[in-house]
Amino acid sequence: MEVRVPTRPNPHLDIDAYDADADLMALNMGPQHPSTHGVMRIKLFLDGEVIVKAVPYPGYLHRGVEKLCEKLTFVQIIPIVDKHDYVAPMTNEQAIAVAFERTLGIEVPRRARYLRTILAELTRIGSHLLWLGTFTLDIGGTIGGGASVMMYTFREREKILDCFENLTGSRFHYNTHTVGGNRHEIPDGWVDQVKAITALMKIRVPEYEELCTGNEIFNLRTQGVGVVDADLALELGLCGPNLRGSGVDHDLRRDQPFHAYDEIEVNVAVAQGGDCHARYQVRIAELYESIRIIESIIDKIPDGPLSSQRPVKSHLGVKIKTGCHYHSIETPRGELGTYIIGGGDNKSASPYRLKIRPPSLHSMSALPYLLVGHTVSDVVAILGSLDPIMGEVDR
Amino acid sequence: MNEILAKLATEFPGVFDAENPDPSGALVPADQHVAVAAFLKENGFTKYVTVVGSHYPASGDEGVAEYEVGTVLRNPTRNSFAFMWRVRIPMDGEVPTLCPLFAGADWQEREQFDLVGVRFGGHPDLRRLMLPEDWEGHPLHKDYAIETAHPPWR
Numbered sequence: 001m002e003v004r005v006p007t008r009p010n011p012h013l014d015i016d017a018y019d020a021d022a023d024l025m026a027l028n029m030g031p032q033h034p035s036t037h038g039v040m041r042i043k044l045f046l047d048g049e050v051i052v053k054a055v056p057y058p059g060y061l062h063r064g065v066e067k068l069c070e071k072l073t074f075v076q077i078i079p080i081v082d083k084h085d086y087v088a089p090m091t092n093e094q095a096i097a098v099a100f101e102r103t104l105g106i107e108v109p110r111r112a113r114y115l116r117t118i119l120a121e122l123t124r125i126g127s128h129l130l131w132l133g134t135f136t137l138d139i140g141g142t143i144g145g146g147a148s149v150m151m152y153t154f155r156e157r158e159k160i161l162d163c164f165e166n167l168t169g170s171r172f173h174y175n176t177h178t179v180g181g182n183r184h185e186i187p188d189g190w191v192d193q194v195k196a197i198t199a200l201m202k203i204r205v206p207e208y209e210e211l212c213t214g215n216e217i218f219n220l221r222t223q224g225v226g227v228v229d230a231d232l233a234l235e236l237g238l239c240g241p242n243l244r245g246s247g248v249d250h251d252l253r254r255d256q257p258f259h260a261y262d263e264i265e266v267n268v269a270v271a272q273g274g275d276c277h278a279r280y281q282v283r284i285a286e287l288y289e290s291i292r293i294i295e296s297i298i299d300k301i302p303d304g305p306l307s308s309q310r311p312v313k314s315h316l317g318v319k320i321k322t323g324c325h326y327h328s329i330e331t332p333r334g335e336l337g338t339y340i341i342g343g344g345d346n347k348s349a350s351p352y353r354l355k356i357r358p359p360s361l362h363s364m365s366a367l368p369y370l371l372v373g374h375t376v377s378d379v380v381a382i383l384g385s386l387d388p389i390m391g392e393v394d395r
Numbered sequence: 396m397n398e399i400l401a402k403l404a405t406e407f408p409g410v411f412d413a414e415n416p417d418p419s420g421a422l423v424p425a426d427q428h429v430a431v432a433a434f435l436k437e438n439g440f441t442k443y444v445t446v447v448g449s450h451y452p453a454s455g456d457e458g459v460a461e462y463e464v465g466t467v468l469r470n471p472t473r474n475s476f477a478f479m480w481r482v483r484i485p486m487d488g489e490v491p492t493l494c495p496l497f498a499g500a501d502w503q504e505r506e507q508f509d510l511v512g513v514r515f516g517g518h519p520d521l522r523r524l525m526l527p528e529d530w531e532g533h534p535l536h537k538d539y540a541i542e543t544a545h546p547p548w549r
Contacts, residue, residue: 008498011498011501012519012520058524059524059525059526059527062525062526066510067534067535067539067541071541231441232498234441234442234443235441235443235496235497235498235499236443236497236498236499237443237444237445237499237503239442243471248471249471250442250471250472250475254473255471255472255473255474256475256476323418324419324420324447324465324479324481325419326444326445326465326467326477326479328477335444335469337444337445337467337477339445339447339465339467341447352449353447353449353535355445355447357444357445357467361502361503361506362499362502365498365499365501365502365503369498394525
């Protein structure tokens, strides 16, 4: 199937010149709209019911984390980043831990790398399940009667959170990754718990797929809606399933391996078309792939220490090298990067400047291009298909 | 990495050094910033990753307060890596925008203008992104104290 290339809309359209008679209607969607997945406002200029220009206003959840990080040591930063992407906190921790480990040149034991891989894939399943539930809820009470899919996916997501609770003691803000390894040893019975989850998911995911893929209303609401071609997707910095839905075969798990991904095979899911349905197809395929990856390594976790030979529990004696460092990993939403400039306060244990490159912010910046030409009801479908998390957009 | 550095060293002599590359990314003069980005885009670095501004206050009596702007691009292929370079400008200067080359630079540069205060010359819509429009100051300045409250309080 060939990718349809739409003419690129102008996000900076001058509304006064376009509409000298002031016939257009300005509609504020949000910040308390239930489909904005948090708090975000989109100002829509409507010609009848067709969108002429869309101006998103993020920032309602801005908490000034980057300023705060300049005053904290890297040991104190890790629990903070849990709060960014509150649907997949585990991978947020991993991103910042990997960035500091590579910057400081600390080796991570093989056991910890395998455990991190399993945690990352479980997080991916949990995150995609939540996305599937909210997305089908967004596009209406048509699929299996309103909130059915959401209830089903939350039932399974609960099992994954139980599994994390068994390992780390908390369901959401884990603080289980340290610079140089993991904090919590694998408890008895945890491996069997993970195996039970993958066995269950192998039955459930085909059921969800059957609920949606064969549904004619679902297809009508998603096919050909919100098309982004590969060139625009790369220019905007879209990543993860949103980029692969546009036909770009790029996944950091395979292309720049981290954790234990250099020792295992990752089949990258790609879909053509660049519309909401393609992004849905990629995420469903990633659910199957994550189950396969977990099953292939769950019995191969090597023995040995879980943290590096010199555990970095305090910042004493460890200095961040001056200079700029950029390191990133693939989270459920795409490339989560950390740009660190070394040489800050606290005897150089704090970064001089730390910037987090959130995948959701780049997804949101695609909205002025994707929404133009669609109706207001499609806004909900397009926004949902991009899977943005506002805590990560605003930081 | 070495391949693209060698190409850049021939295209921009004196700016990029293929033998002893700066691990933090080469310092590029502000007037060659767009040319470097365009050259990299033609040579496979088509994915826009991020732009990072940082503030360096004047040190000593003769130093000049500066902004440093780091840009990161990535090649979306196998053996992918992030390529970065830096631009340093005095605080009243401007960095040329990358908006005509990369649509994603629009919001990223707005965010850096909002939080750090770097001005991007030629940007079509340089407004604040995260903070309210009537906010005073740029929080990531090194002289913007974290302990004291700043107007407007919300």
